[in-house]
Amino acid sequence: MAAETQTPPIRFGIIGCARVARTVSRAITLAPNAVISAVASRSIEKASLFAKANNFPPEAKIYGSYEALLDDPDIDAVYLPLPTSLHVKWAVVVAQKKKHLLMEKPVALNVAEFDVIAKACEDNGVQFMDGTMWVHNLRTAKMREFLSDSERFGQLKAIHSCFSFTGHPDFLKNDIRVKPDLDGLGALGDTGWYCVRSILWANDYELPKTVVALHGPVLNEAGVILSCGASLHWDDGRIATFFCSFLSNLTMDITAIGTKGTLNLHDFVIPFQNKEASFIVNSKCVFNETVTSWVPIPSAHTVTTDIPQEVCMVREFSRLVGDVKMVQSLS
Amino acid sequence: MAAETQTPPIRFGIIGCARVARTVSRAITLAPNAVISAVASRSIEKASLFAKANNFPPEAKIYGSYEALLDDPDIDAVYLPLPTSLHVKWAVVVAQKKKHLLMEKPVALNVAEFDVIAKACEDNGVQFMDGTMWVHNLRTAKMREFLSDSERFGQLKAIHSCFSFTGHPDFLKNDIRVKPDLDGLGALGDTGWYCVRSILWANDYELPKTVVALHGPVLNEAGVILSCGASLHWDDGRIATFFCSFLSNLTMDITAIGTKGTLNLHDFVIPFQNKEASFIVNSKCVFNETVTSWVPIPSAHTVTTDIPQEVCMVREFSRLVGDVKMVQSLS
Incomplete structure (x- = not known):
């Protein structure tokens, strides 16, 4: 795990303030190779309240639109806990903005939608992971x-x-x-x-x-x-x-x-x-x-274990993102 | 439970020497209101070996045919662990001989067969129970x-x-x-x-x-x-x-x-x-x-509990048989 300490932590942006986002936000804070950089909601007040309620670091940015967060060059990866019907639309935008994607389950409403998401991630060279925590326990x-x-x-x-x-x-x-x-x-x-x-x-x-x-x-x-x-x-x-x-x-x-x-x-x-x-x-x-x-x-x-499963998930996703970034920086 | 000590124990005859009969034989021995009176097999040698292997009381009778056991007036109830295809035939004979019937599961090959068994028991005033032990735990x-x-x-x-x-x-x-x-x-x-x-x-x-x-x-x-x-x-x-x-x-x-x-x-x-x-x-x-x-x-x-489930089953069946016998003796 030496690589984790040598490379900078993966900088997360969170799009949406669903209840499950609290658990994953906390996991990002606890993971040794991840950090919360920003949160976006359609309402800047809601995003601000969410950041405070969940003890986000003071330097975390607050955005009143998803697009603004996605245009931030200091974000490596996006955690997307939006309703499933919005997944395909926003996942494609996230990928096109070259942000790696940790997406809440269910990942899509059907296989055809997920194929679109997977293709967008592949075409844009970003890592995809779904937010199923228990498999990382x-x-x-x-x-x-x-x-x-x-x-x-x-x-x-x-x-x-x-x-x-x-x-x-x-x-x-x-x-x-x-x-x-x-x-x-x-x-x-x-x-x-x-x-x-x-x-x-x-x-x-x-x-x-x-x-x-x-x-x-x-x-x-x-x-x-x-x-x-x-x-x-x-x-x-x-x-x-x-x-x-x-x-x-x-x-x-x-x-x-x-x-x-x-x-x-x-x-x-x-x-x-x-x-x-x-x-x-x-x-x-x-x-x-x-x-x-x-x-x-x-x-x-x-x-x-000292590391809860949701932290294992974020750590593993961040490790993969770090690997992708390293390979991309070498090519 | 005073009735259990006042009325004589229910006298069991066992027809067939299946493996499960060992467990139920032991339970009959352990139940406070039941006793093994006889065992029958199509071979008297097999019945004799079974009685010895399972520590039957020395006074237990050994029969070389099912019919002989069923003609014994000192038997109150029969435990029937024969193959399912033989259930309907022998259950009806048991009932006609006015023996109460504890029968191994599955009780019959289909509902029509079981209806014949249930009617025979009802017509002859004998108690029926299937040998499902866990419900008595x-x-x-x-x-x-x-x-x-x-x-x-x-x-x-x-x-x-x-x-x-x-x-x-x-x-x-x-x-x-x-x-x-x-x-x-x-x-x-x-x-x-x-x-x-x-x-x-x-x-x-x-x-x-x-x-x-x-x-x-x-x-x-x-x-x-x-x-x-x-x-x-x-x-x-x-x-x-x-x-x-x-x-x-x-x-x-x-x-x-x-x-x-x-x-x-x-x-x-x-x-x-x-x-x-x-x-x-x-x-x-x-x-x-x-x-x-x-x-x-x-x-x-x-x-x-000090009473294993198979003993609970035999005890409950014997209690029911005792009740039937008491009612019949009064009528």
């Missing part, structure tokens, strides 16, 4: 080790993933995530995003052959998904199911079952605790002689 | 309390259940559970039975409106299910999914999600330990201010 690397262990876990056969929370009446009426013109994917884009990611992650990002929506999704009056699920199928018999909802208690489960082991956790998106995270390892358990108990009993594997 | 009553708690759990919205184990090559070739003429329901009848039961249990036995098989079940060459799943749907939006398999590591999960709480456990069919069993209670958890941890952290609720 140190625990996730340990879970990957377990899933990749042919002796302890074997071959993946089935995975179930669930992310739900109970939206308050105000959320279900007014949040951007239930508005067709803002975050039209609803619960599927908000919580289902994590479920799908966990399933693809467990499958080493091999896409399924078939995806079947579960019967009877729950929609609001505007047709936005409040609760749904699906099953995913691979040719070799591997299967996945997920359930995502704005109408069910806060739940963040993964159960991944291999031929020799099972992985369980109940806090995969946001860990129960900030500085440690656990998962349950069940490997080659059998029953006792009278078939009345297990040998061995599955046990928790705990990973401790 | 003291933990299950505590879980029921949680699911019924409108403040801690709220209204059930979704449940996922999974029971799988990896069958050894010999199991997958020779076990009765992979033979179409013996236990033709395969993994669905063997492990899926428990999943379906847990789903119905969580739904207070309200039947779903729609059941949809998941795409791509895995069958063996004879067409018996080795791995499959389904989703179940109720009119009010409640949803359930399950996965059952002979091809995936030993896993016994329930995740039940309400509007205010979530129940998790990983050993619902056979508890990890004989004398205590836990489940995880997640109720009205929220995130901390920075959305980086949970408050409160879900916690384990542990139930300790």
